[in-house]
Amino acid sequence: MQLVFLTMSIALIVILVLPFVSSSQQHVESINGSNTNDKDNITKVSHKLMFEIILHGIILWASMGFLVPVGILAIRMSNKEEECGTRHQVLFYVHAVSQILSVLLVTVGAIMSIKNFNNSFNNHHQRLGVALYGIIWLQALTGALRSCRIGSIA
Numbered sequence: 001m002q003l004v005f006l007t008m009s010i011a012l013i014v015i016l017v018l019p020f021v022s023s024s025q026q027h028v029e030s031i032n033g034s035n036t037n038d039k040d041n042i043t044k045v046s047h048k049l050m051f052e053i054i055l056h057g058i059i060l061w062a063s064m065g066f067l068v069p070v071g072i073l074a075i076r077m078s079n080k081e082e083e084c085g086t087r088h089q090v091l092f093y094v095h096a097v098s099q100i101l102s103v104l105l106v107t108v109g110a111i112m113s114i115k116n117f118n119n120s121f122n123n124h125h126q127r128l129g130v131a132l133y134g135i136i137w138l139q140a141l142t143g144a145l146r147s148c149r150i151g152s153i154a
Helices: 002-020 047-078 085-116 124-145
Strands: none
Touching (some): 047 085
8 A cells, every 4th residue: 555655645746846857958048038939049979979968868867767677677577486496596596687777877877967068957858867876876875774674695
């Protein structure tokens, strides 16, 4: 019952916060301080910066969109009671490796962001990114430091 409540709470928060997520290039502030979206006012992005933006997106997608779900599915599949020991161990190690790689890729993406992009944190994308980065590390540390369950191989 607590899991359902937690899931519903997180879903509600995501639904409420999602409309505030926008691209940093969506609104360009002009000299007089008004927000405009004119073609004359759009800043040009160099090829190097565009490559870094695309690489940043691909790295974070690979981490959060691929490796995290693979790790979740692996640990869910290993929780079946009828599993044999070897298969359970393989699935646990798939989970552990995919989650560790995911955290490392998120860290690389965050370092790229700090090094290459404007970090004034004046838009929702950057603020949510920092919050998610903290939550990802909190989850990773919680998973690494948790006490072992009875019957667990960790």
